């Protein structure tokens with residue numbers, strides 16, 4: 001399988017605290033990879049280092065065989081990103097944000113279609129500031145998909161979404177995965193990880209506790225579902 005993301009021995013410390021410790025992983029084309037861990041475990045920092053937003057102290061990360069820091073422009077034609085904190089200009093409307101982003105890409109996705117798929121068409125003319133938390137979250141997912149990416153990073157994919165919207169997002173991502181999209185996600189919802197991820201890694205205080213397919217990760221524990229297994233890893237190790 002063609003490797004899309006390769007991470008080797010990535011480490012980062014702030015002061016004396018090591019927040020990411022010697023993490024290595026690789027993700028093949030069309031795979032959905034989930035990074036799981038409690039608040040503060042180092043998930044966002046790991047994503048930011050892969051994307052070249054933060055500099056690792058040790059190790060390296062490549063997307064399509066290139067370091068993001070050095071090849072930002074060419075890489076980001078093919079990479080979509082949804083980060084937890086997305087700030088927008090004051091009073092900007094939903095369709096303006098989508099339009100402004102679309103013009104940056106050679107072959108952007110049709111944002112009107114995406115708004116429709118995520119049931120946000122009725123918010124098109126609304127200021128982003130006036131959106132509900134869930135609507136804002138959906139918009140950030142749409143923005144990550146506007147580049148028509150080959151690989152996409154979702155940090156806390158469906159946080160703040162109601163159960164129906166969460167299922168809709170899952171369905172859409174499964175559809176995009178079938179078309180070859182590679183997905184790196186973090187989530188605090190084990191049901192979501194089970195439904196979407198081909199492979200997982202669970203981290204605690206920046207260190208890997210386990211990695212494998214959902215079945216493997218559950219199988220290494222004494223439990224039969226991911227949530228119980230996850231909690232077991234967190235306490236046992």
Ligand SMILES: Nc1ncnc2c1ncn2[C@@H]1O[C@H](COP(=O)(O)OP(=O)(O)OP(=O)(O)O)[C@@H](O)[C@H]1O
Nearest residue numbers: 014019037038039040041042043044045046084156
């Ligand atoms: N610039 C910084 N300076 C100091 N500490 C930082 C900095 N950025 C992150 N940290 C710390 O690094 C640790 C890892 O943070 P990170 O955001 O990667 O965790 P996370 O797993 O994404 O958490 P969450 O699930 O809450 O989003 C946290 O303890 C955080 O406080």
